[in-house]
Amino acid sequence: xxxxxxxxxxxxxxxSEKLLITSTFIEATRLRLIGDVENATRLYNSIIxxxxxxxxxxxxxxxxxxASGETNEAIELLKTAIKVDPQNIWYKLAYAxxxxxxxxxxxxxxxxxxxxxxxxEKLELYEYEAQCYVNNNEFQKAxxxxxxxxxxxxxxxxxxxxxYYIYQNWRKPDKAMNEIQxxxxxxxxxxxxxxxxxxxLYTSDAADDLL
Numbered sequence: 091x092x093x094x095x096x097x098x099x100x101x102x103x104x105x106s107e108k109l110l111i112t113s114t115f116i117e118a119t120r121l122r123l124i125g126d127v128e129n130a131t132r133l134y135n136s137i138i139x140x141x142x143x144x145x146x147x148x149x150x151x152x153x154x155x156x157a158s159g160e161t162n163e164a165i166e167l168l169k170t171a172i173k174v175d176p177q178n179i180w181y182k183l184a185y186a187x188x189x190x191x192x193x194x195x196x197x198x199x200x201x202x203x204x205x206x207x208x209x210x211e212k213l214e215l216y217e218y219e220a221q222c223y224v225n226n227n228e229f230q231k232a233x234x235x236x237x238x239x240x241x242x243x244x245x246x247x248x249x250x251x252x253x254y255y256i257y258q259n260w261r262k263p264d265k266a267m268n269e270i271q272x273x274x275x276x277x278x279x280x281x282x283x284x285x286x287x288x289x290x291l292y293t294s295d296a297a298d299d300l301l
Contacts, residue, residue: 091150093173100143111137115147127154145174149181156184161191179209186218213239220252229260245276263290 103111108228135149137144148171152164168185170262175181184200199222206215216239222233243249250273257266267290274283 092160093170096142099254100141103245107140111141111144111232115144118147118248122150122154127158130154142170143174145178145181147169148174149184152188153185156188159190164188165192177204179212189234190222190225191248195222196228199226199231213243217252224259229256232256245272246299247273247280248279 114133114137118130119129119135121130129147131151131154134147134154137147138151141147148167148292152167154170155164155167162288165188168188171181171187172178181199186198186205189195189198189201191234199219200220202215202219206212206219208213209234216235220232220235220239223229223235233253236249236256238251240246250269254266254273256268257263257269257290267287270283270286270290273280274287277283
């Protein structure tokens, strides 16, 4: 009911109210860009008092609150922004990031998964999702995501190194060595991988230093 009431108010703003909100938003964003967080926050809040459905202000205010550690408040603001504009990827990325900030890595991973299904061209979403699984000690899920990414991009140095570190943290040295072997075969011009293989025979720490 509150959402519907706010939406009705949003849809019946007068032209003068819309103009005032727009000018206030521009000034708030200018203040944010020059680092005046206090006054930027005050102006974004004043806009939301006038129009609770002003999704751009909800988003910008949520970013400021996330940066200041008020993450739970940021999540609530972003929930509303996403209701207003469910197609906006930036709102959803900020939403996932906020969950990461409070240690809800599983929830963040689910959000990144949904985004990459909808935006398969944004390959960085695979890495965001995989990192959430790493942070949650779900190493096999992280490897599965990187395997899917590898099917799209082929073997890359970044993916190989990321998988190497996952296997190291997972205490699977044989699989970690396999990843370095793949990199050494794929990129023979990079002597670091061959050296890392040698180091792995003696100590993983030396290999980590090389990579």
